[in-house]
Amino acid sequence: MLRLAIAGITGRMGREVAELALADPGIALTGGLIRPEREHASDLCLQGGIRITADAQSVLRESDVLIDFTQPSATAHYARACAEAGCALATGTTGLSEGHLEELRAASACVPVLHASNFSLGIAVVRALLPLLARALGDWDIEIIEHHHRHKRDAPSGTALALLEAIRAGQPETSSPVINGRQGIAPRRPGEIGMHAIRGGGEPGRHCVLFGSEDELLELSHRVHSRRAYAAGALAAAKWLAGRPPGWYVLDDLLAERLGHLA
Ligand SMILES: NC(=O)C1=CN([C@@H]2O[C@H](COP(=O)(O)OP(=O)(O)OC[C@H]3O[C@@H](n4cnc5c(N)ncnc54)[C@H](OP(=O)(O)O)[C@@H]3O)[C@@H](O)[C@H]2O)C=CC1
Numbered sequence: 515m516l517r518l519a520i521a522g523i524t525g526r527m528g529r530e531v532a533e534l535a536l537a538d539p540g541i542a543l544t545g546g547l548i549r550p551e552r553e554h555a556s557d558l559c560l561q562g563g564i565r566i567t568a569d570a571q572s573v574l575r576e577s578d579v580l581i582d583f584t585q586p587s588a589t590a591h592y593a594r595a596c597a598e599a600g601c602a603l604a605t606g607t608t609g610l611s612e613g614h615l616e617e618l619r620a621a622s623a624c625v626p627v628l629h630a631s632n633f634s635l636g637i638a639v640v641r642a643l644l645p646l647l648a649r650a651l652g653d654w655d656i657e658i659i660e661h662h663h664r665h666k667r668d669a670p671s672g673t674a675l676a677l678l679e680a681i682r683a684g685q686p687e688t689s690s691p692v693i694n695g696r697q698g699i700a701p702r703r704p705g706e707i708g709m710h711a712i713r714g715g716g717e718p719g720r721h722c723v724l725f726g727s728e729d730e731l732l733e734l735s736h737r738v739h740s741r742r743a744y745a746a747g748a749l750a751a752a753k754w755l756a757g758r759p760p761g762w763y764v765l766d767d768l769l770a771e772r773l774g775h776l777a
């Protein structure tokens with residue numbers, strides 16, 4: 515039985531993870547973590563009888579893994595708390611600064627830490643394919659377009675940044691400056707990669723990488739139908755992470771068998 519805690523349980527992702535976890539007979543939910551100032555909020559519905567509290571240590575000491583979908587400063591706080599409590603951390607929070615990432619890496623000296631900007635299987639496959647495409651189409655124009663719901667705080671998405679990293683891995687010898695949007699007289703410069711963040715509506719997550727030449731256009735596009743895709747991936751990662759030695763882990767470690775032959 516996996517003893518699981520959820521940070522950000524009242525959020526869009528936290529609620530999705532809690533719903534899937536409650537339906538999983540192999541998971542025991544130890545608690546949902548909230549901000550201290552929300553401790554006595556009247557609007558906190560007790561989801562499926564889950565203990566909802568700001569007392570992280572009391573929950574984490576009784577947990578094997580914390581799944582975190584909050585915001586960067588909270589994620590850094592929970593990384594420290596997980597290290598103190600001896601609880602593994604699987605986080606999907608994006609918009610992390612170098613300082614936040616350093617906090618996560620410090621925690622990984624004490625407990626297993628896995629960070630993924632996108633827990634969907636489809637994006638993991640897109641990331642595995644991109645170095646090959648970038649090598650084969652190195653002289654084509656590349657643009658990354660992402661579309662998310664009106665509430666998303668960070669831009670571009672963590673996924674889009676991970677897709678950029680995968681493209682660059684296929685073109686290590688090429689300088690590929692990123693242009694975030696364009697305005698005025700702005701013709702393409704050789705090697706530049708356009709990055710475009712669309713915000714509007716309720717879109718749970720849509721990414722497209724466009725490769726273009728004078729004569730052809732290739733689009734690699736991914737879309738989730740709902741946040742369940744991310745939540746299912748986060749739960750699979752949490753189950754995989756539990757019991758592993760302290761260290762820094764990524765989703766590709768979990769998907770190595772499935773993705774290995776794509777490289
Ligand atoms: N890796 C992946 O697959 C995915 C990653 N994400 C990322 O996950 C993050 C959350 O997204 P989403 O769920 O849509 O955002 P929401 O704003 O809906 O949820 C964030 C949650 O975090 C809580 N929170 C904020 N600060 C703290 C704190 N200091 N301590 C405890 N809880 C806190 C919020 O509580 P309150 O309501 O009180 O503010 C809220 O419940 C984003 O960074 C997003 O990019 C999203 C989807 C998939």
Ligand SMILES: O=C(O)C1=N[C@H](C(=O)O)C[C@H](O)C1
Nearest residue numbers: 608631632666671672673719
């Ligand atoms: O905020 C979201 O919703 C999402 N954020 C992640 C990101 O920034 O890449 C993952 C997914 O795209 C949904």
